[in-house]
Amino acid sequence: MKVAVVRESAPGERRVALVPDAVAKLRAAGIEALVETGAGDGAWLSDDAFTEAGATIAARGELAVAADVIVTVGRPDEEVVTGLRPGQALLGMLAPLGDPRYARRLAEAGVTAISLDLIPRTLPRAQPMDALTSQANIAGYKAAVVAAGAFGRFFPLLITAAGTARPAKVLVLGAGVAGLQAIGTARRLGAVVSGYDVRPETKGEVESLGAAFIELTSVGPASGEGGYARALTEEEREAQQDELASHIARQDVVITTAQVPGRRPPLLVTADALKSMTPGSVVVDMGASPLGGNVEGSQPDETVVTENGVTVIGAGNLPSTMPAAASAMYARNVSALLLYLVKEGSPPTLAIDLSDDLQRGVVITSEGRVVHPALAESAGGTARVDGASH
Numbered sequence: 258m259k260v261a262v263v264r265e266s267a268p269g270e271r272r273v274a275l276v277p278d279a280v281a282k283l284r285a286a287g288i289e290a291l292v293e294t295g296a297g298d299g300a301w302l303s304d305d306a307f308t309e310a311g312a313t314i315a316a317r318g319e320l321a322v323a324a325d326v327i328v329t330v331g332r333p334d335e336e337v338v339t340g341l342r343p344g345q346a347l348l349g350m351l352a353p354l355g356d357p358r359y360a361r362r363l364a365e366a367g368v369t370a371i372s373l374d375l376i377p378r379t380l381p382r383a384q385p386m387d388a389l390t391s392q393a394n395i396a397g398y399k400a401a402v403v404a405a406g407a408f409g410r411f412f413p414l415l416i417t418a419a420g421t422a423r424p425a426k427v428l429v430l431g432a433g434v435a436g437l438q439a440i441g442t443a444r445r446l447g448a449v450v451s452g453y454d455v456r457p458e459t460k461g462e463v464e465s466l467g468a469a470f471i472e473l474t475s476v477g478p479a480s481g482e483g484g485y486a487r488a489l490t491e492e493e494r495e496a497q498q499d500e501l502a503s504h505i506a507r508q509d510v511v512i513t514t515a516q517v518p519g520r521r522p523p524l525l526v527t528a529d530a531l532k533s534m535t536p537g538s539v540v541v542d543m544g545a546s547p548l549g550g551n552v553e554g555s556q557p558d559e560t561v562v563t564e565n566g567v568t569v570i571g572a573g574n575l576p577s578t579m580p581a582a583a584s585a586m587y588a589r590n591v592s593a594l595l596l597y598l599v600k601e602g603s604p605p606t607l608a609i610d611l612s613d614d615l616q617r618g619v620v621i622t623s624e625g626r627v628v629h630p631a632l633a634e635s636a637g638g639t640a641r642v643d644g645a646s647h
């Protein structure tokens with residue numbers, strides 16, 4: 258079986274889907290790796306490093322012909338998709354939900370599409386494959402570092418002959434994987450940290466990191482399904498924004514990480530709340546998206562300074578800014594899933610079994626059909642090879 262690693266093409270993407278260590282591990286299981294020339298450049302992984310681990314470096318055209326499975330970080334570019342042939346598999350963070358046409362296209366091409374971002378995260382055996390968690394950990398860490406970098410004062414308490422610096426006050430909104438990592442990182446840098454989430458079960462996790470948990474009186478518990486938050490009602494949203502504003506006004510740094518599955522990120526920091534902050538304060542919005550983020554007016558990859566001197570940083574692809582660590586962790590997720598999907602034998606082959614709950618969660622197309630329940634529903638039924646649905 259041959260796995261091909263393509264060079265990522267999304268603007269600014271520096272990660273690579275497999276690293277040399279993972280290549281060696283796959284080889285030990287009888288899986289060969291083909292790596293596109295320069296695929297690891299963005300993560301400081303040379304073609305030679307891949308070759309030493311046993312990979313074959315190849316041009317893009319050769320990869321498409323020889324590969325059984327193409328592995329990627331994000332969606333591959335048009336050239337790769339057009340070159341896919343029936344029987345090939347595509348494995349990456351394909352973000353298929355909300356875009357049934359993409360899945361239908363892959364089904365029509367006869368491709369087995371496997372989307373790592375849909376891994377059923379609550380299954381213990383899926384944890385080594387959980388790329389959302391591995392990448393969110395990196396993003397949370399980097400968000401705290403970015404905030405510290407933009408802040409014109411110290412995070413820790415410093416007592417020096419030239420004076421004493423008080424520790425920075427940092428508030429992290431949203432205490433999921435990224436939020437908890439941001440809290441831990443800000444704590445390690447010596448800040449006085451508090452955290453908030455609508456899921457009350459996060460209180461213990463926040464406190465165990467040495468941060469204070471903020472409880473709002475105006476919003477009740479809002480735990481949803483699968484460990485995620487539910488969307489708040491309009492009244493709850495307004496009450497939350499108002500009550501949070503009084504906490505935000507007292508902070509030097511606010512890092513927001515709140516997400517609700519399938520919805521635009523909730524707005525937590527309003528323009529009025531930004532106005533209440535003191536000059537020199539920093540806000541990092543990890544929820545920033547073209548549809549809006551957790552902070553009013555923030556845009557991904559854009560930094561603005563408000564009239565009252567607050568720096569608002571819309572985070573973009575934070576994991577890609579730490580490409581060596583992010584690729585190493587992502588490659589572990591990819592190789593764990595590949596090894597799980599492969600039937601041992603000589604040679605090993607991909608054995609898709611949709612009676613398995615883990616596979617049902619990640620496989621979006623198989624044998625010419627859109628098979629993922631969430632997509633089959635939004636596509637109005639299971640797509641057949643001819644594109645019809647029923």
Ligand code: NAD
Pocket residue numbers: 378379380381384387389390393430431432433434435436453454455456459483484485486487489514515516517518523525
């Ligand atoms: P996420 O990225 O979807 O959301 C980040 C956080 O934002 C969540 O904690 C959520 O509660 C919070 N949030 C949403 N709306 C909010 C609002 N209006 N105000 C304040 N906070 C708000 O979540 P995630 O980090 O991907 O993970 C969420 C959950 O999944 C966690 O419980 C995590 O422990 C769980 N998880 C479990 C496993 C596992 O069981 N193996 C693996 C990964 C994650």
